[in-house]
Amino acid sequence: MIATAPDRIPPGLRQFLTYTVCGATAAALDALLFVGLTKIRVFYLLANTISYGCGTLLSFILNRAFTFRVMDAPWRRLVTFFAVAGTGYLLSSASLIAMIEWLHWDKLIAKLASIVVVVLTQYTLNSRVTFKKTAQP
DSSP states (O other), X not given: OOOOHHHHSOHHHHHHHHHHHHHHHHHHHHHHHHHHHHHTTXXXXXXXXXXXXXXXXXXXXXXXXXXXXXXXXXXXXXXXXXXXXXXXXXXXXXXXXXXXXXXXXXXXXXXXXXXXXXXXXXXXXXXXXXXXXXXXX
8 A cells, every 4th residue: 555645744743734734724814814904003912812813713613623633522622722822812912012112023024923933832732731632431
């Protein structure tokens, strides 16, 4: 039998790559909403709150279905996911303030940099806490 490319990728790496694709999709929504909202002069922290919330909800839906394939306890996992996202949101907002207000970076560049930091932090927390598989009896 000939192994296909996905069969040759170690499971942990495959999970991270799937998380990355789901995260990139959610981050794209986040960034696009952020750009659109700031273009119409919504204050950047309010724009970040709205765009981040929409990206987070999409990320939960995609990761639950495709990355971790854990369908039990949806409300508990959703609450935990949003708690992790809240941590990411605070990290995102703090990094935006630092990069925009103190370092005088362009808003979009700052937003993209903050997304990288937040994705890495949230993957670690979500894989180890939110979507940890429960023991089967």
